[in-house]
Amino acid sequence: MRAALFVTCVNDAIYPRTGIAVVRLLERLGVTVDFPAAQSCCGQPQYNTGYRREAEPLVRRTAEAFAGYEYVVTPSGSCAAMIRSHYTRIGRAAEAEGRGPGLAALAEGLVPRVYELTEFLVDVLGVTDVGAYFPHTVTYHPSCHGLRTLGLGYRPRRLLAAVRGLELRELPGAEECCGFGGTFAVKNPDVSAAMGTDKTAHAVSTGAEVLCGADNSCLAHLDGILRRQGAPLRALHLAEILAATEEEPVQGFEGLV
Amino acid sequence: MTGTHLGMPAFPEAAREAVRDEVLRANLRHATHTIRDKRARAVAELEDWDRLRAAGKAVKDHTLAHLDRYLLQLEASVTAAGGTVHWAADADEANRIVTELVLATGEKEVVKVKSMATQEIGLNEALEAAGIAAYETDLAELIVQLGHDRPSHILVPAIHRNRGEIRDVFAAEMGGWGRPAPEGLGDDPRELAEAARLHLREKFLRAKVAVSGANFMVAETGTLVVFESEGNGRMCLTLPETLISVVGIEKVVPTFRDLEIFLQTLPRSSTAERMNLYTTMWTGLGPSKGADGDGPSAFHLVLLDNGRTDTLADEVGRQALRCIRCSACLNVCPVYERAGGHAYGSVYPGPIGAILSPQLRGTGSEIDATLPYASTLCGACYEVCPVAIDIPEVLLHLRERVVQGGPVTREGIRVRIRPADGHTAERAAMRAARILLDHPGALRAGERLLARARRLRPRRLPGPGRAWTDSRELPELPEHSFRDWWAQREKAGREKAGREKAGPAKVEPAKVEPAKPEHEKGARP
Ligand code: SF4
Numbered sequence: 021m022r023a024a025l026f027v028t029c030v031n032d033a034i035y036p037r038t039g040i041a042v043v044r045l046l047e048r049l050g051v052t053v054d055f056p057a058a059q060s061c062c063g064q065p066q067y068n069t070g071y072r073r074e075a076e077p078l079v080r081r082t083a084e085a086f087a088g089y090e091y092v093v094t095p096s097g098s099c100a101a102m103i104r105s106h107y108t109r110i111g112r113a114a115e116a117e118g119r120g121p122g123l124a125a126l127a128e129g130l131v132p133r134v135y136e137l138t139e140f141l142v143d144v145l146g147v148t149d150v151g152a153y154f155p156h157t158v159t160y161h162p163s164c165h166g167l168r169t170l171g172l173g174y175r176p177r178r179l180l181a182a183v184r185g186l187e188l189r190e191l192p193g194a195e196e197c198c199g200f201g202g203t204f205a206v207k208n209p210d211v212s213a214a215m216g217t218d219k220t221a222h223a224v225s226t227g228a229e230v231l232c233g234a235d236n237s238c239l240a241h242l243d244g245i246l247r248r249q250g251a252p253l254r255a256l257h258l259a260e261i262l263a264a265t266e267e268e269p270v271q272g273f274e275g276l277v
Numbered sequence: 278m279t280g281t282h283l284g285m286p287a288f289p290e291a292a293r294e295a296v297r298d299e300v301l302r303a304n305l306r307h308a309t310h311t312i313r314d315k316r317a318r319a320v321a322e323l324e325d326w327d328r329l330r331a332a333g334k335a336v337k338d339h340t341l342a343h344l345d346r347y348l349l350q351l352e353a354s355v356t357a358a359g360g361t362v363h364w365a366a367d368a369d370e371a372n373r374i375v376t377e378l379v380l381a382t383g384e385k386e387v388v389k390v391k392s393m394a395t396q397e398i399g400l401n402e403a404l405e406a407a408g409i410a411a412y413e414t415d416l417a418e419l420i421v422q423l424g425h426d427r428p429s430h431i432l433v434p435a436i437h438r439n440r441g442e443i444r445d446v447f448a449a450e451m452g453g454w455g456r457p458a459p460e461g462l463g464d465d466p467r468e469l470a471e472a473a474r475l476h477l478r479e480k481f482l483r484a485k486v487a488v489s490g491a492n493f494m495v496a497e498t499g500t501l502v503v504f505e506s507e508g509n510g511r512m513c514l515t516l517p518e519t520l521i522s523v524v525g526i527e528k529v530v531p532t533f534r535d536l537e538i539f540l541q542t543l544p545r546s547s548t549a550e551r552m553n554l555y556t557t558m559w560t561g562l563g564p565s566k567g568a569d570g571d572g573p574s575a576f577h578l579v580l581l582d583n584g585r586t587d588t589l590a591d592e593v594g595r596q597a598l599r600c601i602r603c604s605a606c607l608n609v610c611p612v613y614e615r616a617g618g619h620a621y622g623s624v625y626p627g628p629i630g631a632i633l634s635p636q637l638r639g640t641g642s643e644i645d646a647t648l649p650y651a652s653t654l655c656g657a658c659y660e661v662c663p664v665a666i667d668i669p670e671v672l673l674h675l676r677e678r679v680v681q682g683g684p685v686t687r688e689g690i691r692v693r694i695r696p697a698d699g700h701t702a703e704r705a706a707m708r709a710a711r712i713l714l715d716h717p718g719a720l721r722a723g724e725r726l727l728a729r730a731r732r733l734r735p736r737r738l739p740g741p742g743r744a745w746t747d748s749r750e751l752p753e754l755p756e757h758s759f760r761d762w763w764a765q766r767e768k769a770g771r772e773k774a775g776r777e778k779a780g781p782a783k784v785e786p787a788k789v790e791p792a793k794p795e796h797e798k799g800a801r802p
Contacts, residue, residue, distance in 0.1 A: 027759050029714060033724045034752050036759035043763075055763045061714040066707050068654060070676030074711045081715055106673075164655035197611045201653025208651065209744035210293045214302075214615045215653075216749070244749030 022052045023091035023140070026082070028099045028236075029061035035236045037271075041263035042095050042137060045152075048263075049145055058085040064102040067110065068202045076114045076123065079107055083126040092133050093140045095259045097166030097235045098202075100136040105169055107131055136166065137259060138175040138234060148178045153266045155185030159228040160258075161219065161242070163235040164197050176234055176258055183261060189226040193218070200241040216245045224251050234258045285622030288647040292616035301437055305614050308436050313608045315549035316661070322551070323541065333538045334665045337599035340530055341589060347496040347529050348580065354499030358561020360576040365523075367583050372403035374579050375488065375521055379409050382519050384485045390503060390510040391415035392490025393431065393602055394523045394581055396624040397637075400488065411488065412454070412480050414509040416473050423450040429618025429626060431604040432547050437617055440464040451476050477509060487517040487573070491524045492601065493539060494578075497532045499560050501578070504543060506554040514557050520573035525581050527589075527598040539601060542663040546603035584637035590686035593674040597632045599664040606658035606668065612651055621648065628658035632671040639687065639694075640679050646697040649675035680704065724758040 023046065027039040046053050062082055063075030082103070086092045094100050108131060111124030141147055160180060166172040180188050199205070199215025206212075220242055223231040231246070231253055233239045243255035256270065264270045285291060295301055320326050340347055352362045365371035375395075379387055387404065389395065389411050401411045401422075413422045420435040421428050424446040428434030435443065444464040451458040456476045462468060489510070491501040501522055503510050514520060530536065544553040561576055589595050607613050607627030618626035622644035623634040631652055635645040649672050652658075658668045678685065680703070682696040696704075713719050737746045745751065757765075 029720075032759045033727060034754065036755050036757060036762055039759035040762060055760075057760070058717060060717060060720060061710075063711075066711060068673065068676075069703070069707065070649075070673070070678075070680035071704070071707045071711075072677050073681065074707045077711060077715045164653070164657075168656035168660060195657075197653045197655035197657065199611065199653060201655070204650065204653045206741050206744045207647075208289045208292060208612070209747060210289070210296045211612055211615045212653075213748035214296045215611050240752045241749060244745070244751065247750040248748065 021050065021091070021145075022054065022089070023093050024054045024056055024086050024089040026059060026062075026086065026092050026094040026099070026134070027055065028094060028096045030236055030240075031095065034240070035257065038095050038236055038257045038259050041257070041259040042093065044268070045150060045259060045263040046093070048265075049141075049147065049150060051145070054089070056085045056089075060085075062099045062102045063110075064099060065202055067102065067106060072110060072113065073119075075110060076120055079110050079114075079127050080120065080123055083107070083123075083130045086130060086133070087126075090133060091135060091140065091144060092130070093135050093137055095137045095234065095257065096237075097136050097163050097170055097172065098237060100134055100139075101165035101169035103134045104131055136170055136172065136234070138166075138172055138179055139170070141179060141262075142175045149182035150179065150262050152183040152262045152264050153185055154183050154261045154264045154270070156230055157187045157189055157226075157228040158230045158232050158261065159189045159191040159223055159226040160194070161191055161198060161223070161231060161233045161238065162194055163233055163238045166234055167195060172234075179262060180232065180258070183264075186261070189228045191226060191231075192222045194222075198238045198242055200238045202237070205241055212241070213245070216241055220245045220249070220251060223253060229253055230261070231255045232258050232261060285642070285644040287643045288616070288620055288622070288651045291620035291622065291644070292612075292651070295617035295620050296615050298617075300439070301617055302615060304437055304439050305617055308433065309608045309614050312549060313605075316546060316605055316608065319545040319549040319551065320661075323545070326542075329538055329542050330663055330665050333542055333601070333663055334599060336530055336535045336538060337527075337601075337664055338596075341527065341595060341598055344526065344529070344589065347531055348526055350496040351494055351499060351529050352580075354496065355561055355576075355578050356499075358499045360499065360561035360578055363577060363579045365579050365581050365583070368398035371398050371523055371579055371581050371583070372400055375400060375523060376403060376407045376409065378519070378521050378577055379404065379486055379488075380407065382486055384409070384519075386410050386412065386480075386484060387486040387488050387521075388412050388414050388480050388484040388513045388517065389418075390487065390489035390513045391418050391434075391505065392488070392523065393624060394490045394525050395488060396428065397525075398523070398581065398583065400523065412477075412484075414477050414480065414513055415505070416470065416507055416509070419473055419477070420446060423447065423454065427619060428624060430607060431602050431625065431627070431629075432607075433604075437619070440466065440469065443469055447472055455479055481509075481512040481516055484513070484517045486519045486521065487513040489514060489520065489522045491522055491528060492543065493536060494524055494529045495531075495533050495536065496529050500533065500558050501560075502536065503557045504547075504553045504555070505557070506548060506550075508555050511555050511557050514559060515571050515573075518573055519575040519577070520559075521577045521579065523579045523581055525583070526585050527600075543601055543603050546601075546605040546661070546663040584639075586689060587686040588633075588636040590691075591636065591674075594632070594636050594671055596666050597629065597636060597671060599666055600629050600633065601664055602629075603663055605661040605663065609657040609661050610652075611655065611657070612653065616651070621651065623648075628652060628668045629666070632666075632668055632675060635675050635678075639685070640675065640697055641694075646679050646699075649679055721758070721760055724760065727754055728756055728758065 031038045043053050063078035066075040107127035111127035114120035114123045198219045199212040239255040260270050363374045404411045413419050417435040430436040441464050447458040458472045492504045493502040544550045610628050613627040621630040623630050625633045631648045635648050640646050654669045679697045680700045682694050
């Protein structure tokens with residue numbers, strides 16, 4: 021099977037480890053991974069801040085970059101949600117306002133082919149045990165877009181539960197937003213920090229070594245708070261845990277425990 | 278809406294104070310978490326909740342699509358039942374109508390049933406200006422009124438107060454309005470409720486005029502419905518001689534049967550009860566009413582527009598008019614929980630306030646331009662809304678309006694509004710980001726620059742970035758982007774393939790060392 025990786029702009033520039041983990045994981049599971057170089061940002065920061073027109077060229081770029089692929093996999097719930105819930109509407113609005121002919125059909129064509137990583141693993145590949153090994157205690161934060169917009173449900177936690185050596189601890193108030201919210205973190209910094217601090221306090225209370233999530237934007241916010249506080253746990257993307265094996269553990273993580 | 282909230286600071290500033298108020302945060306946290314858990318249980322009891330939700334949405338959408346027709350039908354039904362219908366285009370007109378109606382009775386006092394519509398128009402202040410005292414009779418509203426405070430929640434207006442604070446307000450203020458609080462009043466909820474009851478009873482018995490709102494109005498029969506849980510509402514609705522109800526035009530439903538849906542969804546969503554304790558319905562002045570029977574001998578219905586028709590003209594935003602004011606969205610909203618109701622600068626706080634106020638009032642003021650951003654778009658509000666208002670969708674729509682301007686309807690006239698002030702720098706940044714992101718060559722160069730600057734990473738950022746570094750560390754920057762890692766790997770793969778053709782020499786693919794966590798370098802400050 022062949023799949024294209026939509027790594028997303030945040031992962032590309034700041035969290036390449038997540039993209040590398042996805043490649044390793046998928047290749048281990050027998051998937052041939054392509055990385056179309058024309059890809060960029062999905063346009064979520066622009067769109068969510070109210071700049072719909074600024075998002076239009078990015079919608080076009082993303083839809084065109086992945087035009088030939090049956091499966092497009094992304095390790096970001098919020099970017100998958102952006103494409104699934106908003107691309108068609110943005111395309112239609114652009115056409116209605118006399119810009120971007122053909123954008124609606126192009127965007128709409130991409131929507132059913134985009135999979136968040138855990139959806140791809142569980143629904144398309146049909147695996148929950150990906151053969152990973154990670155001998156640590158982990159608590160999982162289901163980010164809002166994964167939880168509510170995509171409805172990932174049990175998928176991430178079932179994948180984690182099947183990892184050898186891993187002990188999953190329930191996160192109190194797991195379904196509450198972490199307070200990142202894209203530009204919300206900058207536009208409403210006080211409320212954002214208050215929400216993030218409550219979330220990290222819950223994570224610390226589990227006694228886990230790792231706060232796992234499937235969205236590096238939320239994790240950047242939470243890990244930033246954890247590090248500022250000198251808290252005894254670190255945020256780690258789900259893909260890195262699923263990619264870890266006895267031979268190739270998560271790099272740079274051993275020092276924590 | 279009322280002038281009370283004009284000149285409010287932007288949401289982020291208003292929220293800042295609330296976030297720092299530990300007592301307020303604890304009060305809100307306790308109250309919202311208790312009610313949200315109870316709501317979830319009450320809703321889970323109904324197997325057909327999703328269908329009830331869809332039905333409620335459908336009834337409201339249908340009514341809104343034919344609002345003109347149903348309002349005329351309502352007017353006819355209310356008139357036929359002996360009531361008088363008044364139409365108010367805005368807050369001033371509604372206040373004028375109610376004031377004149379009260380003055381015509383010769384009374385100087387009215388008792389009030391808790392009502393969002395009269396708060397929205399600032400009726401109490403308008404009556405006071407005309408020399409009429411308006412007494413709130415809902416316990417929480419009474420607390421707010423006696424405390425010279427503003428409501429901070431749709432259903433529990435005094436949610437921001439704890440028992441001790443309420444005791445203090447009662448002890449200090451009740452005497453000035455009527456029967457004083459008993460000596461040595463404690464902060465036991467039952468004691469507090471009893472004090473309020475005694476204080477209010479004399480008002481109920483004396484009042485000749487009552488003012489209410491309504492949760493629903495039935496076009497077919499002219500019936501008005503009020504849901505409440507204390508019984509004070511029923512006292513006001515039945516004891517006084519004159520009843521004046523001020524109701525938003527979106528509260529109409531076509532038939533009496535439609536109430537069947539909301540009788541199930543509203544109490545469960547708002548108070549987490551299977552049924553609310555008092556459901557009072559009245560239909561104009563029936564044969565049993567009038568001077569000899571129960572109920573008022575004069576009934577006036579003031580139908581309030583105040584921005585609703587303009588909201589209805591907006592295809593995306595109009596769904597806010599489906600709202601049945603259950604307040605479920607407030608109780609699950611993590612932003613409301615930290616920011617408190619006052620930060621929203623309106624009688625409609627929380628998620629519904631964030632989409633309703635900027636539509637009813639326009640996005641012109643600072644507070645209204647920041648309300649659509651008072652959300653992380655987490656979607657919890659949409660999930661619980663019993664009439665399925667897609668609040669995140671409307672927030673995004675209003676954000677567009679704030680930064681890009683566009684067509685809106687104001688007082689029935691289609692106009693184009695300009696972007697709200699103060700977004701020039703942000704717009705420039707968004708454009709610059711878009712241009713960078715739309716040119717992979719430039720993007721790659723940018724990423725390399727970022728990687729090279731990683732050693733310079735400051736602990737505090739200037740400008741808007743400061744908001745991030747005030748409470749969080751910046752992420753560690755990697756040495757290479759994913760793009761570069763991939764390109765190297767591809768290259769190594771190609772070389773390896775080439776060499777394998779030539780001979781069996783083994784070559785390791787290029788490896789990019791991921792950045793090490795800060796603690797490993799012992800660099801944690
Ligand atoms: S928006 Fe929905 S959840 Fe919020 S108060 Fe209105 S009806 Fe209730």
